[in-house]
């Protein structure tokens with residue numbers, strides 16, 4: 138049984154890892170900032186992966202994040218504001234904004250998605266690929282994506298676990314594997330929320346405001362843990378760079394592979410903008 142627990146944990150971790158790569162490469166550096174120019178097959182893969190691993194609508198993520206860059210750590214009114222600034226939340230609501238953002242990004246995102254400037258095309262640009270029938274039919278249903286992911290986890294465990302742990306297939310064991318699939322999905326979602334929250338909370342704990350970047354700061358350990366995203370101040374100052382962190386940028390390594398495969402081009406090389 139210990140092996141089943143280990144397998145479940147490993148699957149949830151791998152799924153969360155795919156979600157992290159999808160967010161940093163496709164959603165963040167790709168469709169939001171245009172730091173990489175993606176060929177059509179990569180765009181297709183990206184929106185499928187967004188649906189299957191992040192359980193978000195790719196166009197909403199793009200709009201909310203562009204809004205974060207426009208109003209970083211600033212509140213003007215109910216429409217014009219940073220969607221998830223821990224500093225603004227603390228000031229306006231009198232609560233621990235860092236804790237709120239660290240653990241409740243899903244609720245914050247869900248609420249922000251109803252804002253009129255996110256619903257309409259305020260933050261869209263002419264370079265954005267227009268939404269199509271597949272977006273409206275399938276990718277507009279993130280809960281269905283989560284159910285499909287859960288079924289994939291359960292099916293993988295139901296097929297592989299009895300072989301891996303060397304036990305005879307029984308109805309009881311298969312039912313246990315299905316339950317383990319649900320647990321793997323839960324691990325995946327918790328990791329996704331916590332690490333997404335870490336970027337938007339811990340990376341906005343700077344001691345002072347940097348013009349154009351709010352309280353953004355670089356957090357080395359998060360770059361290691363979250364595919365290079367921890368160098369957040371650098372990113373706010375240079376969002377056009379495909380390579381965010383000089384060290385430990387796994388997202389950049391993935392982009393290098395995609396570039397070698399002819400699936401992506403890099404708009405601006407880091408070395409041409411920054412000396413280190």
Ligand SMILES: [Zn+2]
Pocket residue numbers: 205209337341353369373
């Ligand atoms: Zn930020």
Ligand SMILES: [Zn+2]
Pocket residue numbers: 165170202206372376
């Ligand atoms: Zn960004």
